[in-house]
Amino acid sequence: MRLPGARIVLECLKREGVDIIFGLPGGAVLPIYDALYDFQGLRHILVRQEAAAGHAAEGYARATGKVGVCLVTSGPACTNLVTALQDAMMDSIPIVAFTGQVPTHLIGNDAFQEADNVGITRSATKHNFLVKDGKDLGPIIREAFHIAQTGRPGPVHVDLPKDILVKEAELIWPDKVTMRSYNPNYEGHAGQIKRAARSMVRAGKPVLYVGGGVISSNAHAELRELAELTEIPVTTTLMGLGAFPSEHPLSIEMLGMHGTYYANMAVHHSDVLIAVGARFDDRVTGRVDAFAPHAEIIHIDIDPSSISKNIKVDVPIVGDCRRVLRALVEAVREEMKTAGDGREGRRPWHAQIAEWKKTQPLRYDWDDDVIKPQYVIQEISNLTRGEAMIVTGVGQHQMWAAQYYKFKHPRAWFTSGGLGTMGYGLPTAMGVQAAHPNKQVINIDGDGSFQMNSQEMATCFVEKLPVKTVIINNSGHGMVRQWQRIIYKERYCAIDLPGIPDWVKLAEAYGCVGLRVTKPSEVVPALEKMLSTPAPVILDVCVDKDECVFPMVPAGGANTDMILTPPTREVRDRAEKSQTGF
Amino acid sequence: MSGPPARTMTANGSEPRKHTISVLVENKFGVLSRVAGLFSARGYNIESLSVGETLDPTVSRMTLVVSGDEFVIEQVTKQLHKLIDVIKVNDLTDESHVERELMLIRVNAEPQHREEILRTADIFRAKVVDVTQVSFVLEATGDEGKLEALIELLRPMGIQEIVRTGKVAIARGPKTRPRKAEPAKRPRVSEDPRVVGFAD
Ligand SMILES: Cc1cc2nc3c(=O)[nH]c(=O)nc-3n(C[C@H](O)[C@H](O)[C@H](O)COP(=O)(O)OP(=O)(O)OC[C@H]3O[C@@H](n4cnc5c(N)ncnc54)[C@H](O)[C@@H]3O)c2cc1C
Ligand SMILES: Cc1ncc(C[n+]2csc(CCOP(=O)(O)OP(=O)(O)O)c2C)c(N)n1
Ligand SMILES: [Mg+2]
Numbered sequence: 001m002r003l004p005g006a007r008i009v010l011e012c013l014k015r016e017g018v019d020i021i022f023g024l025p026g027g028a029v030l031p032i033y034d035a036l037y038d039f040q041g042l043r044h045i046l047v048r049q050e051a052a053a054g055h056a057a058e059g060y061a062r063a064t065g066k067v068g069v070c071l072v073t074s075g076p077a078c079t080n081l082v083t084a085l086q087d088a089m090m091d092s093i094p095i096v097a098f099t100g101q102v103p104t105h106l107i108g109n110d111a112f113q114e115a116d117n118v119g120i121t122r123s124a125t126k127h128n129f130l131v132k133d134g135k136d137l138g139p140i141i142r143e144a145f146h147i148a149q150t151g152r153p154g155p156v157h158v159d160l161p162k163d164i165l166v167k168e169a170e171l172i173w174p175d176k177v178t179m180r181s182y183n184p185n186y187e188g189h190a191g192q193i194k195r196a197a198r199s200m201v202r203a204g205k206p207v208l209y210v211g212g213g214v215i216s217s218n219a220h221a222e223l224r225e226l227a228e229l230t231e232i233p234v235t236t237t238l239m240g241l242g243a244f245p246s247e248h249p250l251s252i253e254m255l256g257m258h259g260t261y262y263a264n265m266a267v268h269h270s271d272v273l274i275a276v277g278a279r280f281d282d283r284v285t286g287r288v289d290a291f292a293p294h295a296e297i298i299h300i301d302i303d304p305s306s307i308s309k310n311i312k313v314d315v316p317i318v319g320d321c322r323r324v325l326r327a328l329v330e331a332v333r334e335e336m337k338t339a340g341d342g343r344e345g346r347r348p349w350h351a352q353i354a355e356w357k358k359t360q361p362l363r364y365d366w367d368d369d370v371i372k373p374q375y376v377i378q379e380i381s382n383l384t385r386g387e388a389m390i391v392t393g394v395g396q397h398q399m400w401a402a403q404y405y406k407f408k409h410p411r412a413w414f415t416s417g418g419l420g421t422m423g424y425g426l427p428t429a430m431g432v433q434a435a436h437p438n439k440q441v442i443n444i445d446g447d448g449s450f451q452m453n454s455q456e457m458a459t460c461f462v463e464k465l466p467v468k469t470v471i472i473n474n475s476g477h478g479m480v481r482q483w484q485r486i487i488y489k490e491r492y493c494a495i496d497l498p499g500i501p502d503w504v505k506l507a508e509a510y511g512c513v514g515l516r517v518t519k520p521s522e523v524v525p526a527l528e529k530m531l532s533t534p535a536p537v538i539l540d541v542c543v544d545k546d547e548c549v550f551p552m553v554p555a556g557g558a559n560t561d562m563i564l565t566p567p568t569r570e571v572r573d574r575a576e577k578s579q580t581g582f
Numbered sequence: 583m584s585g586p587p588a589r590t591m592t593a594n595g596s597e598p599r600k601h602t603i604s605v606l607v608e609n610k611f612g613v614l615s616r617v618a619g620l621f622s623a624r625g626y627n628i629e630s631l632s633v634g635e636t637l638d639p640t641v642s643r644m645t646l647v648v649s650g651d652e653f654v655i656e657q658v659t660k661q662l663h664k665l666i667d668v669i670k671v672n673d674l675t676d677e678s679h680v681e682r683e684l685m686l687i688r689v690n691a692e693p694q695h696r697e698e699i700l701r702t703a704d705i706f707r708a709k710v711v712d713v714t715q716v717s718f719v720l721e722a723t724g725d726e727g728k729l730e731a732l733i734e735l736l737r738p739m740g741i742q743e744i745v746r747t748g749k750v751a752i753a754r755g756p757k758t759r760p761r762k763a764e765p766a767k768r769p770r771v772s773e774d775p776r777v778v779g780f781a782d
Contacts, residue, residue, distance in 0.1 A: 181669040304664075309657060
């Protein structure tokens, strides 16, 4: 079948099962928009800035488990998109991004709106393609989707020169993708799995350390089975939240820089640490030579390069979390037949963890007059019974959301972990809402982060995406303020965002609903009102700007060096001397 | 209180040394910049890089010389393998292999030195490929040690310029002829527990 390139692109998207694309047109991709004019079965959501198209595609992808798709023009549109690509790269989110390019005969000529798109996105993508012949469109798009969603998921970029979109070509659609250079390994090594099972059953102080890979491989049920079978406590990374219910008796919640005291203590004292789809990020390990110093480390990951990258691993298992966990459950059952279930021997360990939980729970001081940000998150959690889709910006509010929201399900938590991209919240929430029109999508954002993509309120309004944004308004870059307070002797510099703009008026300017609360007693009624409003809402919550996120491990410190309360001078001096000085 | 055993990669690592890594890649647009970009992005040092077609014109071979300790090299090989266009990565360093590099060297040829230069060239089996009143250009091939030795001997005469190709390397053939009937069975790399696991 011969078709213009632009039509081929759309046909291919349809065959890949795409139903929504996020995009913004321009000269180089006009042939696609022209083809879209009367094309059936694809919803196009027009964003206001290209980075938002990328983040929306990320939200869609994480929410559905499918590949998210965005489409933007050449040059400045592609450079705008780069942040979202790198974000998806760091957090292993499968998206395919299409950009326009100047016609092939002009490439390299400094033509209008030309940029070396594939050169620019090379290091921000899992792979990228420049299409140089119309007959390659089908096979390349097929490979792009295949690469994005298999192995370790990630972003793939396809650059489309305008002449390729205009000229007719044969639509070639390979039945299946075979690539001699790319064949991810899904099955774990049976011998290694057995070794892991042996260690787990015999361990006295084991911990499961669970990351985003469990979510991307839909392995939450297998994880739960393994945890309950062995009664091993579970901590998750920021990206792993939702992989295991926060309120499960075996849950010790998040570990790392702003993890719980008990999670960090448990990991530090563990004798067997089972990392599942987690990548030993420096925000998790703290000082590497003091991380889980007594543990035998088992690491399940689909990406061989994640293994023994930061921390030397004793039992590497390369494979898909779901398949490996399933095999591990069997291997553990087998092992228990001869070695017993080992639960009795772990009683003291559970008692120790319970003690840590009791002495150092997550806590904050209540105030009758000033709203504490943690309280807002707790009430959101209560009112939605942990069933909402939660999206965040980057900063203190993100950490409080991670600490105080009680997660029940996977694919219900969306945050920029690896890149820490401020401005991620609203556009990602849009993508989630587009994927799940009937779910409650709540963007818990910062007053700083929200301003980096607030223009997308227009998209929410026009496209009927009733995203609820709760701005944890501390009149500034709170996370930066926290560091300046603790490490830089309160020499506050460039952190104030003094009440500009008026968020209520801004919401109204976009045709949306704006609400504001300043007192603790107003919080619940305002949240209820927000949740029952069928339109996009901004709820401006004016909170205590002095509040800090605790626990906190100073960068370069060991996880056992957690700061638990507002620092004294002595603590500050110690932090100042920390290895990296932040 | 004694400190915890070190977990850092470098602390436990071996001494840095040079590795010769042979990489088969799809002969596609941009593949060289993917490899080069990987090295700069991750802060690895490439000492030399050479690229050429193989018997199969859709496949190119890159020969890289990289220095680093065991852990750095492990990451380098894994990261190379992770590139979508990379078909195979082989660290030849500890395998039986032959390495060669080609060097062109232009050296001052004062009358009192001409004889000695020619004699040296002869000993090193270097060819004289250009002669003028005042200079010779020599072509030499060999492994690194040989080329370095030649350079040292010519240095006193005044070396004007050196151009080197970078190293190429090839595995030596098997000592015995494999029996036709049973094709040499190679275990899948991913089944080998010592290998942290590449997909085959
Ligand atoms: C302000 C701020 C503070 C932060 N503080 C913390 C903190 O206190 N604690 C914390 O945990 N993080 C924190 N982070 C996030 C941190 O930077 C990392 O993003 C996060 O720790 C990484 O999570 P992860 O290890 O689960 O890996 P991910 O980035 O989710 O990576 C997933 C891993 O699983 C593997 N994988 C993917 N798919 C599969 C599959 N199918 N099968 C097997 N394996 C698979 C991948 O190869 C990868 O290794 C913070 C971020 C910010 C911005
Ligand atoms: C694009 C980008 N620029 C800068 C930073 C550095 N940064 C991290 S947190 C933060 C402050 C965020 O302020 P806000 O969104 O109001 O969140 P808060 O910490 O106040 O809750 C900054 C500037 C970043 N993460 N991303
Ligand atoms: Mg703020």
